[in-house]
Amino acid sequence: MCGIVGYIGSKQACDILVERLEALSYRGYDSAGVGVFNGGEIEIVKTAGKIARLKEILSGSKPQGTMGIGHTRWATHGEPNDINAHPHPDCTGDIIVVQNGIIENYRLLKAELIEKGHRFKSQTDTEVLSHLVEEYYNGDLKEAVKRALKRLEGNFAVVFMHKDEEHLVAARLNAPLVVGLAHNENFIASDVPALLKSTNKFYILHNGDIVSVGRESVEVDTFFDRSKVDFKKRNISIIDWSVEDATKGDYEYFMLKEIHEQSKAIENTIEGAITRGGRVHLDMAIPEERLRQVRAIHLVACGTAYHACLYGRYILEETLSIPISADIASEFRYRDPLLTERDLVVFVSQSGETADTLACLDLAREKGALTIAVTNVMGSSITRRADTVIYTRAGPEIAVASTKAFTSQQVVFLLLAGYLHDVRRVKKAKENMREVAKALKNLPEMMGEVLKSEGDCKLLAEEIAEKEDCYYLGRNIDEPLAREGALKLKEISYIHAEAFPAGELKHGTIALIDEGTPVVAIMTQDAVLEKTVSNIQEVIARRATVYIITRDDVKGLEDFARMVIKVPATHRYITPILSAPPLQLIAYYAALKRGYDVDMPRNLAKSVTVE
Numbered sequence: 325m326c327g328i329v330g331y332i333g334s335k336q337a338c339d340i341l342v343e344r345l346e347a348l349s350y351r352g353y354d355s356a357g358v359g360v361f362n363g364g365e366i367e368i369v370k371t372a373g374k375i376a377r378l379k380e381i382l383s384g385s386k387p388q389g390t391m392g393i394g395h396t397r398w399a400t401h402g403e404p405n406d407i408n409a410h411p412h413p414d415c416t417g418d419i420i421v422v423q424n425g426i427i428e429n430y431r432l433l434k435a436e437l438i439e440k441g442h443r444f445k446s447q448t449d450t451e452v453l454s455h456l457v458e459e460y461y462n463g464d465l466k467e468a469v470k471r472a473l474k475r476l477e478g479n480f481a482v483v484f485m486h487k488d489e490e491h492l493v494a495a496r497l498n499a500p501l502v503v504g505l506a507h508n509e510n511f512i513a514s515d516v517p518a519l520l521k522s523t524n525k526f527y528i529l530h531n532g533d534i535v536s537v538g539r540e541s542v543e544v545d546t547f548f549d550r551s552k553v554d555f556k557k558r559n560i561s562i563i564d565w566s567v568e569d570a571t572k573g574d575y576e577y578f579m580l581k582e583i584h585e586q587s588k589a590i591e592n593t594i595e596g597a598i599t600r601g602g603r604v605h606l607d608m609a610i611p612e613e614r615l616r617q618v619r620a621i622h623l624v625a626c627g628t629a630y631h632a633c634l635y636g637r638y639i640l641e642e643t644l645s646i647p648i649s650a651d652i653a654s655e656f657r658y659r660d661p662l663l664t665e666r667d668l669v670v671f672v673s674q675s676g677e678t679a680d681t682l683a684c685l686d687l688a689r690e691k692g693a694l695t696i697a698v699t700n701v702m703g704s705s706i707t708r709r710a711d712t713v714i715y716t717r718a719g720p721e722i723a724v725a726s727t728k729a730f731t732s733q734q735v736v737f738l739l740l741a742g743y744l745h746d747v748r749r750v751k752k753a754k755e756n757m758r759e760v761a762k763a764l765k766n767l768p769e770m771m772g773e774v775l776k777s778e779g780d781c782k783l784l785a786e787e788i789a790e791k792e793d794c795y796y797l798g799r800n801i802d803e804p805l806a807r808e809g810a811l812k813l814k815e816i817s818y819i820h821a822e823a824f825p826a827g828e829l830k831h832g833t834i835a836l837i838d839e840g841t842p843v844v845a846i847m848t849q850d851a852v853l854e855k856t857v858s859n860i861q862e863v864i865a866r867r868a869t870v871y872i873i874t875r876d877d878v879k880g881l882e883d884f885a886r887m888v889i890k891v892p893a894t895h896r897y898i899t900p901i902l903s904a905p906p907l908q909l910i911a912y913y914a915a916l917k918r919g920y921d922v923d924m925p926r927n928l929a930k931s932v933t934v935e
């Protein structure tokens with residue numbers, strides 16, 4: 325939540341900050357602002373609204389200078405107006421700060437600072453930071469920031485600037501922050517993609533890091549007590565994502581680009597993992613003996629990643645014949661789950677920074693469980709806390725609506741199932757996992773085939789776009805897809821959508837079905853196909869309009885469905901991956917038809933780093 329940037333070099337900071345904020349705007353877009361040192365003082369320009377509004381204001385005149393910081397906000401404390409926009413100055417205007425995260429004890433600190441005579445202008449928690457640093461400032465910004473940070477409770481990434489010091493000071497605790505290194509200029513940002521245009525060399529900061537960023541030097545230190553933490557020298561990470569990966573190219577929206585990147589994302593995710601004979605190889609830092617002793621597996625995530633876990637639950641259960649559970653992270657962390665050293669917990673997070681998922685990971689570790697992180701972002705917080713990491717190699721996912729990360733996460737669950745099946749020497753699985761792995765190799769090509777249905781998905785979406793409610797049905801491994809379809813539609817088109825196991829509808833929800841209510845059914849599983857047909861007949865009898873996503877070898881559904889979208893027939897574990905792009909396209913075109921900004925849905929942000 326919130327995007328922060330900093331620049332120090334020889335170019336005009338304002339232009340660079342605004343450009344980089346645009347790349348970070350998926351993290352929040354309630355308000356935006358920049359603060360630039362103009363040689364005499366710090367000039368702040370900030371406004372409610374998206375970055376486009378900030379650009380409009382800056383097109384008149386912009387602060388001139390080569391050092392500055394910027395922010396794009398997802399409001400937590402204080403409504404999204406001009407005053408609450410960041411940066412926030414201290415009483416003198418000499419010190420400014422931008423922040424991502426929440427300062428939980430800000431009310432106490434604010435009262436104390438007001439008592440001391442500090443004058444506050446905003447309703448934000450952030451403003452206590454500039455005043456606290458003002459209180460401690462004695463000619464050394466870094467030392468003052470260190471003292472201030474020690475007083476904070478909460479999670480944050482912050483960047484400070486002082487008009488008398490030629491460097492920026494940044495720090496993080498449970499919120500992402502990277503430093504981009506270039507020749508005679510350096511950058512700070514909430515994530516790597518925002519800086520790819522300038523560099524591929526980064527310091528990926530860790531919790532407790534405080535960094536002083538000058539034009540030619542960067543010093544990483546800790547604001548924790550050094551005697552109590554194992555602070556090591558940070559290595560420079562070279563990131564192999566390209567600028568193109570982080571730009572829209574010819575697409576109108578990142579979401580559509582990312583839907584179309586799914587073949588590549590899957591190809592990269594499975595690369596090198598499957599042998600000719602269909603064995604799966606994963607680089608796991610957990611000894612095989614420990615994996616053989618595991619008695620239960622728990623899958624934990626939020627949102628779309630949770631839906632991938634629901635899919636994974638079916639696959640792992642059928643493959644390993646041990647108990648598998650899937651939980652929403654914000655619930656798991658508060659229900660004192662029964663975990664021992666013989667439990668394995670898999671945490672799935674595209675960003676690797678989701679606060680609830682990370683809290684669950686800490687909980688699982690405290691209880692001694694084995695932990696695996698499945699993530700898309702190298703160096704993200706989750707990668708440093710889990711026993712081992714499996715990467716989805718989907719490339720940067722910028723659109724708020726997760727697409728290519730989801731299908732890559734589904735693929736990781738198939739790989740994990742194949743791998744654990746061999747490691748645990750499972751005698752009898754429901755499906756032949758070697759056959760599954762071999763079929764998986766053809767998935768990138770089949771993903772390309774599925775995208776040929778884009779025109780039909782658009783037609784279907786344009787019908788749904790006229791409605792206020794929509795229901796999604798599925799059974800067995802298709803059921804998580806129904807949930808994912810409904811979430812996609814809700815979050816970007818604002819149409820009320822609900823998903824149900826098809827057999828559950830008649831236990832209440834069918835009362836809502838009326839003439840023309842759209843019902844989208846995902847039906848790729850033979851074992852439950854006829855049962856779902858019966859459920860479809862039940863809603864048709866209540867005059868619903870039915871749309872079906874099924875395999876291309878299933879015949880006859882056209883007789884009663886208004887439209888049928890077909891995906892290639894392949895192994896039953898893979899068809900629910902192929903069903904995802906049509907669901908994503910339906911949501912995309914419905915949102916487009918309704919005239920919404922697909923990449924920046926209201927009230928949302930890509931990375932949820934607060935509870």
Ligand code: M6R
Nearest residue numbers: 627628629673674675678725726
């Ligand atoms: O980065 P994460 O995978 O941990 O994010 C989890 C959810 O916030 C995310 O999947 C969210 O539900 C997406 N906006 C859905 O499209």
